[in-house]
Amino acid sequence: xxxxxxxxxxxxxxxxxxxxxxxxxxxxxxxxxxxxxxxxxxxxxxxxxxxxxxxxxxxxxxxxxxxxxxxxxxxxxxxxxxxxxxxxxxxxxxxxxxxxxxxxxxxxxxxxxxxxxxxxxxxxxxxxxxxxxxxxxxxxxxxxxxxxxxxxxxxxxx
Numbered sequence: 017x018x019x020x021x022x023x024x025x026x027x028x029x030x031x032x033x034x035x036x037x038x039x040x041x042x043x044x045x046x047x048x049x050x051x052x053x054x055x056x057x058x059x060x061x062x063x064x065x066x067x068x069x070x071x072x073x074x075x076x077x078x079x080x081x082x083x084x085x086x087x088x089x090x091x092x093x094x095x096x097x098x099x100x101x102x103x104x105x106x107x108x109x110x111x112x113x114x115x116x117x118x119x120x121x122x123x124x125x126x127x128x129x130x131x132x133x134x135x136x137x138x139x140x141x142x143x144x145x146x147x148x149x150x151x152x153x154x155x156x157x158x159x160x161x162x163x164x165x166x167x168x169x170x171x172x173x174x
Contacts, residue, residue, distance in 0.1 A: 022071070023113035025089035025096060028164030028172035029073045032096070032108065036067035041110060041119040045134070046126030048080045053095050053109070056134050057126075060098055061119045062107035068097075071168065114166040 021038060024031035038061040049058035075097065076090035087097035099106040110116045124130070147154040164172055 021113060021115070021118075022168055023096075023108060024072070024164060025092050025094035025112065026163050027089065027092035027094075028169065029091040030070065030075060030089045030094070030096060031072035031164075031168060033069045033071050033168075034063045034067055034108070035069065036063045038063050038108070038113075038119060040107075041121045042123050042125055043121045044125040045128075045130040047129045048084075049098075049126060050129065050131075052078075052080060052086050052098075056131050056137075057124075058095070058098070059110040059116075059121055060107040061110050061113075062105050065099070065104045065106045068106045068108070072172075 019037070021034040022031065023034075041059070041061040043057045043059045045057045050056065052058060073089070073091075075087035078086050078088070079101075080086055083100055083102065085099055085101055086095065087099075088095050094112060095109050096112050097106055097108050110119050110121070113119065143149065145154075146157070162173070
């Protein structure tokens with residue numbers, strides 16, 4: 017049996033499968049990635065385009081330049097992919113994989129746009145879990161959660 021890796025968006029409208037082990041895990045600090053992810057950087061890992069398969073839904077796309085295309089879920093907005101249009105390589109957002117912990121970034125790109133305090137984030141104090149600090153809010157979130165689970169499902173929503 018061939019090993020595969022799967023992932024998808026937050027709402028479950030988009031699911032994908034990778035038939036080759038993703039590689040070249042990195043984070044990109046470029047301003048385009050910051051804006052596309054609404055975050056301080058974009059964590060990405062890739063495969064040959066032939067190893068990427070949508071198993072549910074259709075990606076929305078945005079050409080952030082004449083050379084690049086970014087894929088996202090048109091329902092919930094989750095950033096899912098990045099690719100150069102003239103390349104046979106596609107990168108997916110590490111956080112959209114079902115097991116993101118398997119792909120620690122190996123290097124950083126676009127560091128000319130790195131926000132000055134990003135390297136200090138690991139030194140911030142940790143807060144306790146929401147369940148301990150605000151159990152009512154945690155219970156409400158649990159009871160009303162619309163997030164797709166971290167595995168493939170036959171259909172969604174259930």
